[in-house]
Amino acid sequence: MACTTILVGKKASYDGSTMIARNDDSGSGHFTAKKFTVVHPEDLPEVYRSVLSHVEVPLPEGAMRFTAMPNAVEGKGIWAASGVNAANVGMTATETITSNPRVLGADPLVEYRPAKGGQPEVPGGIGEEDIVYLVLPYIHTAREGVQRLGQLLQTYGTYEMNGIAFADVNEVWWLETIGGHHWIARRVPDDVYVVMPNQLGLDSFDLTDALGEQKEYMCSADLAEFIAKNHLDLSQDGALNPRDAFGSHDDSDHVYNTPRAWYMLRTLNPTTWVWDGPDADYTPMSDDLPWCMVPEKKVTPEDVKYVLSSHYQGTPYDPYRSYGDKASKGAYRSIGINRNDFMALIQLRPDVDAENCALEWIAYASNAFNTMVPFYANVDTTPAYLANTTGEVSTDNFYWVSRMIAAMADASYAKSLFHIERYEEAVLSAAHALVNQYDAKLAAAAPAARAALREEANLALAAMIQEKASDTLGKVLFELSNQMKNAYSRSDA
Numbered sequence: 001m002a003c004t005t006i007l008v009g010k011k012a013s014y015d016g017s018t019m020i021a022r023n024d025d026s027g028s029g030h031f032t033a034k035k036f037t038v039v040h041p042e043d044l045p046e047v048y049r050s051v052l053s054h055v056e057v058p059l060p061e062g063a064m065r066f067t068a069m070p071n072a073v074e075g076k077g078i079w080a081a082s083g084v085n086a087a088n089v090g091m092t093a094t095e096t097i098t099s100n101p102r103v104l105g106a107d108p109l110v111e112y113r114p115a116k117g118g119q120p121e122v123p124g125g126i127g128e129e130d131i132v133y134l135v136l137p138y139i140h141t142a143r144e145g146v147q148r149l150g151q152l153l154q155t156y157g158t159y160e161m162n163g164i165a166f167a168d169v170n171e172v173w174w175l176e177t178i179g180g181h182h183w184i185a186r187r188v189p190d191d192v193y194v195v196m197p198n199q200l201g202l203d204s205f206d207l208t209d210a211l212g213e214q215k216e217y218m219c220s221a222d223l224a225e226f227i228a229k230n231h232l233d234l235s236q237d238g239a240l241n242p243r244d245a246f247g248s249h250d251d252s253d254h255v256y257n258t259p260r261a262w263y264m265l266r267t268l269n270p271t272t273w274v275w276d277g278p279d280a281d282y283t284p285m286s287d288d289l290p291w292c293m294v295p296e297k298k299v300t301p302e303d304v305k306y307v308l309s310s311h312y313q314g315t316p317y318d319p320y321r322s323y324g325d326k327a328s329k330g331a332y333r334s335i336g337i338n339r340n341d342f343m344a345l346i347q348l349r350p351d352v353d354a355e356n357c358a359l360e361w362i363a364y365a366s367n368a369f370n371t372m373v374p375f376y377a378n379v380d381t382t383p384a385y386l387a388n389t390t391g392e393v394s395t396d397n398f399y400w401v402s403r404m405i406a407a408m409a410d411a412s413y414a415k416s417l418f419h420i421e422r423y424e425e426a427v428l429s430a431a432h433a434l435v436n437q438y439d440a441k442l443a444a445a446a447p448a449a450r451a452a453l454r455e456e457a458n459l460a461l462a463a464m465i466q467e468k469a470s471d472t473l474g475k476v477l478f479e480l481s482n483q484m485k486n487a488y489s490r491s492d493a
Contacts, residue, residue: 002027004260004335005095005196006304007165007172009188010350014298018172020165021304021345022092023335023367024069024081032079033072033399034342035389036362036375036382039080040065041137048134051077053112053124055156063137067360067377069342072389072399077129080136082344084358084377087140088169090346093131094162097176097200098248098257106230107179110157125157125180131164142166142173146185146218149175154220157181163196169348169357173218176200178246182226184210185218192292193268193299195307197260200247203291205240249287259284259317259332264307268295276315284317284332301361301372302428304345309336309367320413336368338410342399343367347374355450356442359435362386365402369409369416371424373398373431373465376438376454383462398462401469408476415479423472430464 008019026032041063048057064087068080082092112124126134134152139145145166157180166173172188174196186202188194194201207224210217220226227233232245262284266275272293273281282289311334312318319330345361355378363372375382389399405423409416438457442450 007194009190011190036386055123073391080132093164195264197257202242254285366406369406371427
């Protein structure tokens with residue numbers, strides 16, 4: 001899947017939270033309906049079987065409840081995608097990343113082979129369909145998430161290259177797969193944010209720490225031997241750069257991937273470097289864009305949503321550009337596109353009681369034309385407005401209403417943008433007010449009353465977004481109808 005990820009350390013965020021967020025995008029030419037649900041331990045089988053790769057994985061005891069964003073239409077697996085478990089550990093999986101022939105030749109991907117010519121089928125490894133389901137119910141810290149997933153990768157392998165984020169209230173970790181069985185992971189420094197388009201992103205790695213104390217880095221146990229045997233370290237000075245060793249260096253990266261990282265960095269660190277013009281320090285085609293940076297100001301959820309909705313606003317590359325030289329219009333793949341399926345931002349707050357600290361901000365459909373809403377993650381059910389998505393288009397759920405708003409706003413961009421901006425501002429303002437209100441209620445409530453209060457809060461948030469989304473749908477429909485009416489009038493003339 002084509003996605004974009006941002007990770008924020010606790011000293012880089014506005015309130016000391018850790019934040020991990022990702023756009024989940026469909027492949028070119030389609031989109032996948034999603035829903036926001038809760039998975040309970042009793043829903044988990046003793047042995048997990050992958051729909052796509054047919055691999056079977058025994059599941060351990062001690063599973064915990066977790067939120068998930070599975071596909072709304074059954075048939076191609078669960079694709080839990082993103083969630084928070086009962087231990088307040090968040091996870092998002094996966095960011096599809098890239099590799100190179102030297103790595104894939106040394107450790108081939110573990111691909112499913114169907115039965116053929118009298119030979120039995122050969123199961124494949126684990127992949128994006130499976131990873132959240134296999135890991136999130138069983139981990140109590142972000143570090144444990146890396147360890148469990150690393151062991152699964154070494155045991156079963158994977159059929160694709162992926163990046164996976166884990167967060168608890170103290171730490172954020174990022175893991176990248178290397179070939180079929182190898183992996184690396186790095187703890188996100190507390191004072192930085194990380195941007196990840198669809199590329200292997202880590203640009204430095206301490207193998208000594210990863211194979212020793214594991215304070216900041218972890219990796220598969222035989223990674224040093226794997227690198228040496230296959231001559232993967234391309235450095236001149238012995239300082240391993242994973243991006244050079246394990247990543248891609250294709251011309252298509254300069255159209256599809258690096259420009260997205262460039263724009264996010266440019267937005268959050270506008271004066272740290274020169275980003276534009278002939279003397280720019282970094283351009284959309286720079287292969288050495290930093291994996292992480294200390295932001296110029298502390299990062300808010302609204303900042304995260306903005307960069308994950310971006311389409312190169314304020315640059316010559318904006319596909320909606322209607323002024324100046326349009327020669328570069330739409331030159332690069334935007335982050336906010338029509339095949340965004342959802343965005344989930346997991347925020348783990350240190351200044352709130354543990355049972356109430358996890359918020360999961362949800363946005364559906366094209367991020368360029370939607371809004372996000374926070375929900376308390378420590379719940380047994382999710383509101384129907386976010387959970388009742390099916391394959392049938394309906395105004396009864398947030399997913400399809402968001403799709404309709406996006407389709408009409410895209411077609412009437414100049415007139416509808418104002419409504420979209422007002423929609424997002426109104427929703428975010430009301431959402432913050434409701435969370436503040438319920439945080440206070442939860443802090444004052446008796447322990448036995450808090451679970452019901454969280455459910456009540458989520459229903460209030462869902463009712464708020466339903467009202468505001470319906471209102472915005474009417475406004476963009478009006479603008480599109482006027483545009484079509486004017487177009488017909490001109491054609492008649």
